[in-house]
Amino acid sequence: MTNAPTDTVASPLVPRKGFSRMADPVFAALTGAAGILVLIILGYMVVVTTLTAWPAMQSQGWSFIFSTTWDPSRGQYGILAFVYGTVLTSLIALVIAVPFSLGIALFLTEIAPGWIRGPVAYMVDLLAAVPSVVYGLWGVFVLLPGLLQPLAVWLSRTLGWIPIFAGPGSGLSFFGAGVVLAIMIIPIISSLSREVLRAVPSDEKNAAFALGATRWEMITGAVLPRAKAGIIGAVMLGLGRALGETIAVALLVGSREQITASILKPGYTMASIIANQFTEATGDHIRALVGVGVVLFIITIVVNVAARALVWRMVEA
Amino acid sequence: MPVGMSAGTPAGAAAGAPAGAAAGNPLLMRSTSRARVVKDVAARVAMWLAALIVLVPVILILYYVAAKGLPTMDWEFLTQPTPYSMRLRGGGFVNGLIGTLLMVVLAAVVSIPLGLLGAIYLVEYGKKGLLAQVIRFFSDVMTGVPSVFVGLFVYTAMVIPFGFGVVMGAASLAIIMLPIVVRSSEEMLKLVPRELKEASYALGAGHWHTISRVVLPAAAPGLTTGTMLAVARAAGETAPLLLTALSAQEIVTRLVGEATASLPVLIYYGARNPFPAGQERAWAGALELLLLVLVFTLLARVASSRNRLWQ
């Protein structure tokens, strides 16, 4: 039988020895270091890229941001057209993606019969797993000839009198890139919205039903007001993804350094010009492209921080 | 974990009743005006349509990748490197497959332990403290950093001094994976019941023993899910590899200083070229890549379905 008690009474608290004593503080320090590493990497990324791009940005002055002339052969680097392209394609993507994302999120949380939820949710998640280069390939060889090109031509013919649809319309355009971007961000917005919608207490939904509300009235009266901030956050996270998306856009945006009111004309985005020109660039051209990346980084960070703040507030509450 | 089943089902069942009853029950008919019913039905139809339309691209992408990829996807494609010209038929993407596997494995080996350690810090040490909140917030922010920017960073920090290479590609993938691993692992570690940890501490275990022998085993399935999804994401990244590993026609085994192919970059080049032979290889490559990514996603699903410890 154990006679431990008499042992321990003699010297009650024997300090731990060797590995066991060292393991805890060492491990704690390691985990802390790993956590801080995230901050260091992020900070280092900002510093290194900014320092690299600085000479190019400085030599251009404000025209780096406000000029539309991008001519590496003459050393002129104005990125306004790319900022425009990035914002425009992302907005087109949002206009298309938001209704569908909310529709499918509400469908899955509020009205879909039980047996259909699993498969549909799985299919939408699958959309999120497809690599962007596969979207690009599919966009160029299937969606472009099959839908984007005819649609762009038709839009410019019938609605061409509206400046944003002015012809001649092309599928390789802001519009084409926006459509593919929309498909890519639907799973992001819808899955986050689903989480937010699920956080709405069922008491409040039942209260609406108890007052005689129809399903739709319950959704607009009880669910959406409650989930609004979270849904806006989800949309902004989708926007953040769209702003930074590179490869699919590089294949579909048409690659022309111009600002046009018409969404049916080819253009460039910040990410796609980096992908297209970087491997052939040298010297200042590289620095200018890194500068494009820095500006893109700042824009996406602002959008992301705002989005996180909104989603956090909703989920923490 | 069946998505949306737990919270939604009771409400869904309860909701079916009033609508169904409205048709037959005069009391309910009177209380619901025609316009309101029409609006309700229209909204439901719209949501069904939204769901159906979103499924169209999923099915189309899977169909085309399979239909256009399968004819080219033969033994030669799986085992031969890319020919020197896009014009030529034959050959395959084994150079890209090897490059992708090397880079993804290397990235995983670095970022998974680091991410896990960071997550352990957040859950077990930092908790609600200021530093932990800052790390949490910036990890979230970092998941939103465009991958092409990560590529630019690795280019300026590593490629300029050392040249293109597997290690540079892996570094950019690791930076992309790190915050994803941190945040998903944190969520999983948070699910480990406090009672289990207390049981361990009460037996005279320190943090190290408690975490390594109780917390991590209990959270293992969930941790696997999160890291597999991060791996799947990394395997499909193109833009950062374009700037850090570039591409090559032959199989590269040197880790530093030599441009190296990856599946996504080879697909990208195939998609940009005008020759049918190159495009066909791109489709087969897309099929190969998609299968690779789906394997990781599937592993994640299997792991999460075994995650029943605390449900």
Next chain:
Amino acid sequence: MSEEPAFRVRDLAVSYGSQVALKDVTLDIEPRKIIAIIGPSGCGKSTLIRCFNRMNDLIPGTRVQGQVLYHGQDIYANDVDPVTVRRNVGMVFQRPNPFPKSIKENVAYGARINGYKGNIDELVERSLRGAALWDEVKDNLNRSALALSGGQQQRLCIARAIAVQPDTILMDEPASALDPVATSKIEDLMQELKERYTIIIVTHNMQQAARVSDKAAFLYTEVNEAGTARWGVLVEYDDTSRIFTNPRDKRTDDYISGRFG
């Protein structure tokens, strides 16, 4: 006759953040006795018992003032490692919390992490016998502990605690989640265990306290005048028979008779 106490508690006060949870606790705990901590819910019983093995340290923002002397050594002294305290003072919790491992690995856990050099199988058998569980599980030592009944799980947790060879076992409402049969098994076991261990038990069940304990500490909740803060204080600490038949303090009398009424 009376031995050196296992614990001497002097002017103990515990606060979580700015909120005081417990204060003015002074008592001695004799070895190889069962001491019950009783009182209404929210009076700080669990807070007090968690001071004996420094489990309160795990909750951020906890502050402990006063002294807890364990065989004469202040366990809250700066140079004391809480881990070594917990190796001497075992604990069993309200809800059975076996690890999701085999029965054997549950019992062996504490010994393995403490670098036990002896024969693990012997230790497992000895500990399971000590917790009156051996006969029920000896053929299934490699089965998952989660497959056991609640009462068996709780006895497994006791076996797991004594495998580390502590001299004190803390029990925080160990039977509150169990049925009456399992409860009486645990109570019988406590009588056996006190031959070798000092046992401190928190219970909300007055009959249980009266049945099993040698001494009882009655805690009560005090409220400040504004009604904005409440904390626990030690009202009375005495032999259980005295507490239950002839308490000195009216609050003790009210509480005990109210419960028995």
